[in-house]
Amino acid sequence: MSIPFRQQLSVGWYLFRQRMHGRRRYPLVLMLEPLFRCNLACAGCGKIDYPDNILNRRLSVDECIAAAEECGAPIVSIAGGEPLIHRQMPQIVSALIARRKFIYLCSNALLLHKHMADYRPSPYLTFSVHLDGNRERHDRSVCRSGVFEQAVEAIRTALSAGFRVTVNSTFFQHETAEEIADFFDFVTELGVEGITMSPGFSYAHAPQQDVFLERRTSIRLFRSLFRLQRNGKQRWPLNHSSLFLDFLAGNQAYRCTAWGNPTRNIFGWQRPCYLLADGGYAESFEELMRTTRWQDYGSGVNPKCGNCMAHCGYEPTAVNDTFAHPWKALRAWVRGPRTEGPIALPDAKAPTARPMIPITPDIAHGDIQPRRQATPGRYGQAE
Numbered sequence: 001m002s003i004p005f006r007q008q009l010s011v012g013w014y015l016f017r018q019r020m021h022g023r024r025r026y027p028l029v030l031m032l033e034p035l036f037r038c039n040l041a042c043a044g045c046g047k048i049d050y051p052d053n054i055l056n057r058r059l060s061v062d063e064c065i066a067a068a069e070e071c072g073a074p075i076v077s078i079a080g081g082e083p084l085i086h087r088q089m090p091q092i093v094s095a096l097i098a099r100r101k102f103i104y105l106c107s108n109a110l111l112l113h114k115h116m117a118d119y120r121p122s123p124y125l126t127f128s129v130h131l132d133g134n135r136e137r138h139d140r141s142v143c144r145s146g147v148f149e150q151a152v153e154a155i156r157t158a159l160s161a162g163f164r165v166t167v168n169s170t171f172f173q174h175e176t177a178e179e180i181a182d183f184f185d186f187v188t189e190l191g192v193e194g195i196t197m198s199p200g201f202s203y204a205h206a207p208q209q210d211v212f213l214e215r216r217t218s219i220r221l222f223r224s225l226f227r228l229q230r231n232g233k234q235r236w237p238l239n240h241s242s243l244f245l246d247f248l249a250g251n252q253a254y255r256c257t258a259w260g261n262p263t264r265n266i267f268g269w270q271r272p273c274y275l276l277a278d279g280g281y282a283e284s285f286e287e288l289m290r291t292t293r294w295q296d297y298g299s300g301v302n303p304k305c306g307n308c309m310a311h312c313g314y315e316p317t318a319v320n321d322t323f324a325h326p327w328k329a330l331r332a333w334v335r336g337p338r339t340e341g342p343i344a345l346p347d348a349k350a351p352t353a354r355p356m357i358p359i360t361p362d363i364a365h366g367d368i369q370p371r372r373q374a375t376p377g378r379y380g381q382a383e
Contacts, residue, residue: 002166002193002194002195002237002238002239003194003239004123004164004193006123007102007123010074010100010102011028011074011075011102014074015028015319015323016323019323025257025259025289025294026072026259026260027071027072027073027259027260027261027262027285028073028074028075028260028261028315028316028319029073029075029076029077029260029261029312029316030067030068030071030073030075030076030077030261030262030263030264031077031079031261031262031263031264031274031312032059032064032067032068032076032077032078032079032263032264032265033059033078033079033080033081033263033264033265033266033274034058034059034063034064034078034080034081034083034086034089034092034265034266035055035057035058035059035080035081035082035083035085035086035266036048036050036054036055036057036080036081036265036266037055037056037080037081037082037085038080038081038082038085038108039082039085039108039110039111040082040108040110040142040143040144040147041143042141042142042143043140043141043142043143043172047080047081048081054266055081057266058086058088058266059264059265059266060088061088061091061092061095064092064095064096065092065095065096065099067264067285068096068099068101069099070284070285070286071262071264071285073101073262074101074102075101075102075103075104076096076101076102076103076104077104077106077128077261078092078093078103078104078105078106079106079274080106082107082108082110082111083105083106083107084105084107084111084112084115085111089105089115089118090115090118090119093105093119093125096124097122097124097125100124101124102124102126103124103125103126104126104128104166105119105125105126105127105128106128106130106168107127107128107129107130108129108130108142108147108151109127109129109130109150109151109154109155110147110150110151110154112127112129112154112157112158113153113154113157116154116157116158116161116163119163121161121162121163121164123164125163125164126163126164126165126166126193127155127158127163127164127165127166128165128166128167128168128196129151129154129155129165129166129167129168130151130167130168130169130170131148131151131152131167131168131169131183131187132169132170132171132172133169133175133179133180133183134148134179134182134183134186135148135149137175137179137183138151141170141172152190155167155190155192156190159190159191159192164193165191165192165193166192166193166194166195166196166239167187167192167194167195167196168196168197169183169195169196169197169198170197170198170199171197171198171199171218171221172199175221176224177221177224177225177227177228178228180221180225181225181228181229184236185236188236188237192237193237193239194237194238194239195236195237195238195239196238196239196240196311197238197240197248197311198309198310198311198312199218199221199307199308199309199310214307215299215306215307215308215309215345216250216343218248218307218309219248219249219250219343222245222248222249222250222337223249223250223337223339223340224339226245226249226336226337226339227339229336230336230339240311240315240318241315241318241319241322241329242322242329242330242332242333243318243319243321243322243328243329243332244311244314244315244318244319245332245336245337246318246332246337246338247309247314247317247318248309248337249337249338249339250343250344250345251337251338251343251344252318252321252344253344253345254314254317254318254321255298255317256273256297256298256299256305256308256313256314256317257313257314257316257317257320258272258273258294258297258298258312258313259288259289259292259294259316260313260315260316260317260319260320261273261274261312261313261315261316262285262288262289264285267281268281268282268283269281269282269283269284269285269287269288271288271292272292272294272296272297273297273312273313274310274312275308275310275312275313276297276304276305278297278302278304279292279293279296279297298313299345300345
């Protein structure tokens with residue numbers, strides 16, 4: 001992992017206390033969405049598919065603080081939409097840092113140069129810049145040319161100013177392990193603290209529906225990627241637990257624990273998770289945890305979850321497994337994910353079962369196909 005020791009220690013102590021109190025379900029990361037408005041219209045995103053009266057709504061500073069205190073998670077990931085559009089974002093971040101929350105402020109970085117002076121470097125603040133690959137890949141994903149270069153320049157500026165910076169990457173169809181490895185080499189040399197990665201979730205209202213990865217294709221892709229790293233690529237600062245990486249490689253039959261990353265947005269507390277609002281909204285965090293039918297979601301249970309391998313659902317599972325089986329986690333960290341042999345998929349009828357399904361080690365990818373241009377986003381400034 002690439003997470004600083006201070007953050008590891010704080011989160012580890014929090015997790016220890018939850019287990020000492022015998023809590024079965026507890027939050028690890030609060031997914032906070034103070035707005036849905038964005039200045040891009042990405043091909044694989046369904047977050048901006050709302051009318052203007054919804055896109056113009058904002059959570060207030062007090063509502064954001066209340067959500068963090070009510071939830072109690074040690075980490076807050078502020079997403080959207082584009083959070084830097086929110087006029088009160090500096091006050092929100094400052095208030096959460098004062099409460100010693102570790103903040104990941106997610107951004108496409110188009111407004112980062114303009115608003116960087118509104119923030120101060122802190123061990124509690126990280127700019128998490130969304131990059132889906134090298135120049136051509138990323139600009140095609142966000143449906144606008146020149147975005148990659150602007151984001152990279154903003155990253156360089158933020159790093160030189162002393163900020164913590166990570167990149168957040170989502171993978172779609174027609175990716176190749178070689179492309180991703182080259183991109184990871186680039187951002188590692190750029191000096192980012194960490195890399196967060198995940199297969200794209202198939203939002204029902206995304207402008208393009210042919211870009212999402214099927215679960216087994218995702219596993220093949222990650223195995224090929226990890227094989228490249230093992231065969232001579234530099235060690236990338238992947239911002240994940242060793243067992244989550246092992247899950248991405250198809251070696252862990254994990255269940256989604258969506259309550260580990262609860263979502264608070266302009267509608268309330270979203271059921272069941274950041275990616276899916278299938279169960280509607282709760283008015284409070286307590287109501288979310290108590291009344292959500294968690295058993296109705298996850299791969300092998302709900303068709304909408306069938307291809308999901310996102311960190312917001314499975315990283316908490318891996319973290320819990322790390323605490324329960326530290327030697328297994330240590331072995332996975334030392335050896336790296338296994339890249340050959342059968343894969344493990346969850347069984348809906350037996351949560352502890354680990355059915356092994358043969359999979360070939362090779363992966364074939366077609367050439368990059370041109371994507372239909374999405375409707376241009378609103379290139380707004382802070383509102």
